Amino acid sequence: MPGLEDLYREIILDHYRNPRNRGELESPPALRVEGFNPLCGDEIVVYLELDGEGRIAEIRIGGQGCSISQSSASMMSAAVKGRTIAEVGDLTRAFKAMMSIHESSLGGEAAEPAEVPDVKLGDLEALRGVVKFPVRIKCATLAWNTLAQALDDAAS
Amino acid sequence: MAVTSPLDAAAIRADFPLLADSERPLVYLDSAATSQKPAVVLDAMDTYYRTINANVHRGVYRIAEQATNELEGAREKVRRFINAASCAEVIFTRNATESLNLLVQSWGRTNLRPGDAVVLSHMEHHANIVPWHMLAAERGIELRWIPLTEDDRLDLTDLDTLLDGAKVLSVTAMSNVLGTITPVRTLTDAARAAGAISIIDGCQSVPHSTTDVQALGADFVAFSGHKMCGPTGVGVLWGRRELLEAMPPFIGGGEMIREVRLDGFTCNELPWKFEAGTPAIAEIIGLGAAVDYLEGIGMDAIRAHERMLTDHALRTLEARFGTDIVIHGPADPDQRGGVFSFAFRDLHPHDISQILDERGVCVRAGHHCAKPLMRLMGVGATARASVYLYNTTEDIDALADALEAAGAFFAF
Structure with a gap:
């Protein structure tokens, strides 16, 4: 049985205690997208500013949720700041692949996506233990799904 | 002040296989979501499948007749349990959610016109909100909301104004989030005086205290089997016969008809008019066994036991955590x-x-299917512990110990 230390890694608790890029950006000009986890009521607000070259110039995170959703959002904000939309896309796919390994083996659906971008996840690796707690996977992916929605909105 | 219970909860636990397992002792504090099941309920369902499995109300052979007798016997047990006037008034559904949807779709569609008002409260479960929203969007009916007092009770100050011209009052007998017991008789009397029908969501009250549907003064009561020691997949709608008689069927199919021709059909009589298709036979029989089990222990004794546990929980949690804990709902x-x-x-x-789960303590975390109430409380979610006849003061103490551990884990 997985233990709490698999879930609540020190680096996760650190991001929970001291969330990075917490706050708001004036919108407009910033993009503002809300994400909800209808199962537990967690909500996240992603504020995003892109520069002329398609990089994430500024990102802020609002909303409320559990330690996993909040720390995941904090780590995400640190990881994507300054990156191009293409880089963020790769990072998102790599992160989700890490999260969905167990998700897919549980659901009996198609296995891992054929191509997982070869990118370093860094601190985000700390969230790998979440897959041992299937109920919490949605907590960890909430911020990423919200960011993807924001980038989709930006593209359209 | 020592508060005693008329129940021997430790002995009762032995009736529940999942709680009697000493390998991994469970502190089960989520009975508001679903109760555990005693062996007699599991055995009743198993015996049906193993010895008399046949469809009901059809075959003339022996086991078909036995299955039908068992199913209708369970209906009589439920009738007696809630003191309904007749078995014709006891309709089996899938759960309370379906019971409420049946009412909205059948009674609501027949009787509500654009501009008509339906009165609900701020502490309703989604099952008593969303079906009305669905009809409101289609019919243009108005939803009115009974507000809450500072101490999480229904604020009845403006009840008569809210009910003025309303066609329906539909409220819970006990909040699944706050634990608040609502003054049902006062509500149903006010509804009747205003010319509105009254619907009671009895999901949290029927399993935990004596229910007399005639004394409640309501027109309809909905509840689920799985929260009262019965299996999932069976719920009940009780309604006053004359209202049920006047309602059109909800779902069409076998069982609910008297005659079918190429150009139409006529309905079966109550209660089968509202029971299209093969019912959840094993589950209904299981619910009958659950009713026998609860009656054997006594609903008044169960209520007294839970009142003792409530008193113990409120005192213990406050004594140990003081202002670190906020317990919602009335203090009394x-x-x-x-x-x-x-x-x-x-x-x-x-x-x-x-963290509680690490210690075998099962509580619910989330919005408890009551998002409007969560919004009113200004929270996205709460943790919720709920007790039943098999819980002990030790369970409450284990909850308190686990909370202390959680506090230490996240201390910063």
């Missing part, structure tokens, strides 16, 4: 059932329940 154990939603320090309910 006479005004509430054994459901405790709480906030503990600034810990998120998910994190609380995760």
Whole structure:
């Protein structure tokens, strides 16, 4: 049985205690997208500013949720700041692949996506233990799904 | 002040296989979501499948007749349990959610016109909100909301104004989030005086106290089997016969018809008019066994036991955690059932329940299918512990110990 230390890694608790890029950006000009986890009521607000070259110039995170959703959002904000939309896309796919390994083996659906971008996840690796707690996977992916929605909105 | 219970909860636990397992002792504090099941209920369902499995109301052979007798026998048990006037008034559904949807779709569609008002309360479960929203969007009916007092009771100050011209009052008998027991008789009397029908969501009240549908003064009562020691997949709608007679069927199919021709059909009589298709036979029989089990222990004794646990929980949690814990709902154990939603320090309910789970303590974390209430409370989610006849003061103490551990884990 997985233990709490698999879930609540020190680096996760650190991001929970001291969330990075917490706050708001004036919108407009910033993009503002809300994400909800209808199962537990967690909500996240992603504020995003892109520069002329398609990089994430500024990102802020609002909303409320559990330690996993909040720390995941904090780590995400640190990881994507300054990156191009293409880089963020790769990072998102790599992160989700890490999260969905167990998700897919549980659901009996198609296995891992054929191509997982070869990118370093860094601190985000700390969230790998979440897959041992299937109920919490949605907590960890909430911020990423919200960011993807924001980038989709930006593209359209 | 020592508060005693008329029940021997430790002995009762032995009736429940999942709780009697000493390998991994479970502190089960989520009975408001679903109750555990005693062996007699599991055995009743198993015996049906193993010895008399046949469809009901059809075959003339022996086991078909036995199955039909068992199913209709369970209906009679439920009738007696809630003191309904007749078995014709006891309709089996899938759950209370389906019972309420049946009412909205059948009674609501027949009787509500654009501009008509339906009165609900701020502490309703989604099952008593969303079906009305669905009809409101289609019919243009108005939904009115009974507000809450500061201490989480229904604020009835403007009840008569809210009911003025309303066609329906539909409220819970006990909140699944706050534990608040509502003054049902006062509500149904006010509805009748205003010319509105009254619907009671009895999901949290029927399993935990004596129910007399005739004394409640309501027109309809909905409840689920799985919260009262019965299996999932069976619920009940009780209604006053003359209202049920006047309602059109909800779902069409076998069982609910008297005659079918190429150009139409006529309905079966009550209660089968509302029971299209093969019913959940084993589950209905299981619910009958659950009713026998609860009656054997006594509903008044169960209520007294839970009142004792409520008193113990409120005192213990406050004594141990003081201002670190906020327990929602009325402070008076006479005004509430054994459901405790709480906030503990600034810990998120998910994190609380995760750490409690490490110690075998099962509590619910989330919005409890009551998002309007959560919004009113200004929270996204709460942790919720709820008790039943098999819980002990030791369970409450284990909850308190686990909360202390959670506090230490997240201390910063």
